[in-house]
Amino acid sequence: MVGALSDLKIVELGEMVSAPYCTKLFADLGADVVKIERPRIGDRSRTRGPFPNDDVHPEKSGLFLYLNTNKRGVTLDVATQEGFGIFEDLIADADVLVHNVAPPEMDRIGLNFDRLRRINSALIMTSIAPYGLSGPYRNYRSEDLTLWCAGGVCVLNGGGPDHSEMPPLKTFGHQAGYQGGVHAATATIAAVLARRSGESGQHVEVSVQESIASQLEMTFEYWPYAKMIASRHGQKPVQPAEMMRCKDGYIYLCCIFEHHWRAFVEIMGNPEWADEEIFSDGPKRAQNWDALKIFLEEWVSRQTVLDLYRKAQAKRVPFAPVSTMDDLLNSEHLQARDFFVEIAQPVAGTHKYPGAPVKFSQTPWAVRMPAPTLGQHNAEIFGGWLGMTSARIEALTHKGVI
Template sequence: MDAGALAHLRVVEVGSGLAAAHAAKLLADLGADVVKVESPGGDVTRRLGPFPGGRPDPEASGLFLYLNANKRGVVLDLDAGSDRTRFGRLLDGADLLLHDVEPAKLAGYGLDPEGVLRGRPRLVAASISPFGLSGPYRDYKAYDLNLWNAGGIACLNGGGPGTDALPPLRTFGYQAMFQAGLNAAIASLGALYARDGSGTGQHVEISVQECLVTILELTYPFWPYCRLITSRLGYKPIQPLDFFACRDGWVFLCAVEEHQWKTFVEVMGDPAWAGVEMFADRLQRAAHWDALKPLIADWMAGQTVAELYGMLQRRRVPIAPVSTMGDLLSSEHLAARGFFVSFAHPHAGRHRMPGAPYHLTRTPWALRRPAPLLGQHTAEVFAEGARS
């Protein structure tokens, strides 16, 4: 198997959150030797699931297996002085430390920015925390839901008429932590690149809140440019631009250009209602959307997703099936690209999981090893340290 692009890097990951685990996963998938440090009780994601057959098993959590494939695992109790000494030796041989330890515990573990770099001039140390290591929120605890709201995205999430009156909405899963992990990986690689030129490492600080604030896209220019406060995408100035239910699923239709609308009307069989004055152009269609949408929806409900997608795609009318998880797993396109990979695990058995959303021709992504059992590589890793 070809070595990965980052096979020259040794990374130490410590913490109990998803953000550091995701950042380290991105590097491990590119070949970095990632050593995951867990407490004797194991990482919190071991208890989050989902689990095979719905039976809790800390060695078979789907979330843990996904986040920690391609890593080695050791167990250390950082509350014990002897294990903190061993942890320090582990850092002595590392290129990068990735952690999401809460700020209040950093000094006690020797992970504060000054302490962790002392005597390790080439180390890059990246710390992920909810609100950063400075400012009045420094020591606040937060979870994905708190941070999604603190980052401003929840108030913009969701669509449809009247949605500004709805409570803020969260997204599925742990997207705040995944965003933080992605930013931590990128920033850490930048610091490592700088180190290769200067010979000196540095501290990298990641605020989860700020990671979310940076992906609010066009929300900021609307006020200085247009004196508009960004809100949820409820009322749309042009139509059709909406979701519709079919016989076996959902589609999103975007037929806002006049030629697209005319073609769509032809596909529907030129119904008489399409020619009335109140639907004459896209602005009129938007103004009378409450009347128009049920008419379109009634026709859509009689079609299958595949039929509708094929008909409109051939006529170059923008439409997108709303993929379910089952659709993705059975996708011919993703299968042809080899996106999903199969792995065997001693507790979870054989399963499929997402691969990488990129292809490198000379140093390809690869699933080199399944996620570690708790403490599986403790003896191996520290024996390497003793030999070196």
Template sequence: MTDALDLKVVELAEFVAGPYCGKLLSDFGAEVIKVERPGIGDRARHLGPFAGDRPDPEASGTFLYLNTNKKSVALDIETEEGRTLFRQLVADADVLIEDRAPGELAAMGLGYDDLAAINPGLVMVSITPFGQTGPYAGYRAEHLNLYHASGQGYLLPMWAINLDVPPCQGPGYLGLYDGGMAGATAALAALFWRGSGGTGQHIDISVQHAMMHLERSQLRRYVDDGKSPNRTGKGRLLESLVECKGGEYAVVILSSQRQWEGLWRAMGKPAWGMEPPFDTQKGRSENYHELRKRLAEWAITVTQDELFHAVQAEGSAAAPILTAEGVFRSEQFRGRGHFTEISHPVAGTLEYVAQPTKLSDFDPGPKRPAPLLGADTEAVLGQDPAGRPELSHTGAI
């Protein structure tokens, strides 16, 4: 196995988007130093979920997942002493990840131009709801706002029976993870460019834009057709959601004649499947609602697992809609080593999701637990609070 990446990353970010960007880099071996407010820390520490519903800022499931392999420095950049120490921390960093409102760091003398003056090679990744420019740049937003502002909310639920079913928000903080992934990808691209003779640069990530970018294949249909995509599936013969025995769900694919023939065989070759109007792709599309009804009548007679394996065995495609329990007992995930145990001094031993990538010469993924608040302040800054009472008194560390 190769050694860890020789990269120093400073993370001045909270909650999900910025920390996920840092997590992706830390899991691949970068040294990620997380700057947190003394005594308070990342707000994710206080939001949970908590095991047994017992709040503990050192045992938030959200924080524990997003901050594996990182170091924690308690540092208040609202103080002049804190800003001085922050500049020293960034002076030899490769990447700075930050999620403050546009202009906020510049007002403190910590904007990109200020930091680039002391570190020309710095790649600064700014992740904000709407980016650094545009009429919404100064707006605050939570995941709910961003999900619908991106267009993704309208597209869900994609298999709605009719448009009386209102749009919904994606689960968890899915869109914020999109923003974090965009930030990590852009940071690596900037580092490659710097390594080829370029300089550092400022990367502007809009979470709204990142979310919209991932749904462009559906949203662009407005440009093609002049009307919004229809999430009921009418006139869009690609797939169908069906309920299986036991109340679990699956998706069957209907995008071609070949896919249909495989599904038809898996259903036991019902006569109607090869009779008009269901014997052609055009006929199935024009009679999609009746087709869905017949698929539902078959699916409810088999379990999710039986449907999946039967369709796959016929060379067609189907996907089980896994519950949380289904994900954790999936033989495929277990077979790939998708989960790993890590011991934390407060939260105990927990199972974490590993990185999905498999590299032949490096084992990415979480190996160390999320840090306790300020656990690495002295080691990273060389500042012992007991030995620097003036810094402790001002709240800088």
């Protein structure tokens, strides 16, 4: 089966989420991705859970297994002179390099585009950095928590200035890394298309902070024009636009347009309080949200999620059930679309993973192989791709270079 990107050869020098997720998107569509890990240690994500049956093992990390499907894996210490030379040999025959090496480490080992393009003038090098490769924060190191804070999302997840009991809050997991990865993938494939149109190789730079900040819908407008922070429970220009609890779960209520509000009032049976002057338009409902919220919460709490959702749909009001993980795993719709896939890995065993959110009619997404064990393809890549002898591979392994 030929994938949509089966003609691309990609080298990944990445850890944790951003670079591995970027290359996973390519690998799952057929690209030949060679993942480089540190000898004996491997990608840091190997130490992160969840682990099946709580068996903490570097070959059983759910995070690593998900991020590295369809890749070939080698071990190589690029921080050594000999290791970097082997890395350059790989780059000489690659279309794309994707990495998330921290800028200070890039400087230390000599990982820069000018050096690599002398080896391969057609190379596309994608550098993913917490704050980009320029500016006063260039050399700052960050984890997912600091990047969510720097990108502005944590404050939105808090309660806002009027809710000090709900401080800024990080989204669960490694979502900053995923956002950096998907932005890097989009930019990288654009550079590939530009090269096919006659352009040369180029350096693509991705800031994870800016990837997050670029998605803050309406929040930049709220502050300069209305001096509002559109937090989870903060003031909004128009209400209701909130999640509320029903008898059996949560639902998102959205009535930012007046016809939506009037339809919702009809669904509620036209209660008398809805005709009060303080609720007569969107801005007034926002200004008096504390009062309106009491009425809505009391009514919504007596409804079931699906019943209220269907009534709103019938009147074209954009409400939405809030799915739990159980809802998603057991979703009839997702099962019908074969979203979840089972992957067998020789050490971790067979487990269910999220699949692809895209479908191709001619070059389908497919799981061709599970995530590699540490150094699994050393002989195949160093021997087959670079032509090293078994004796040299053994000697380099003994020295800790591979």
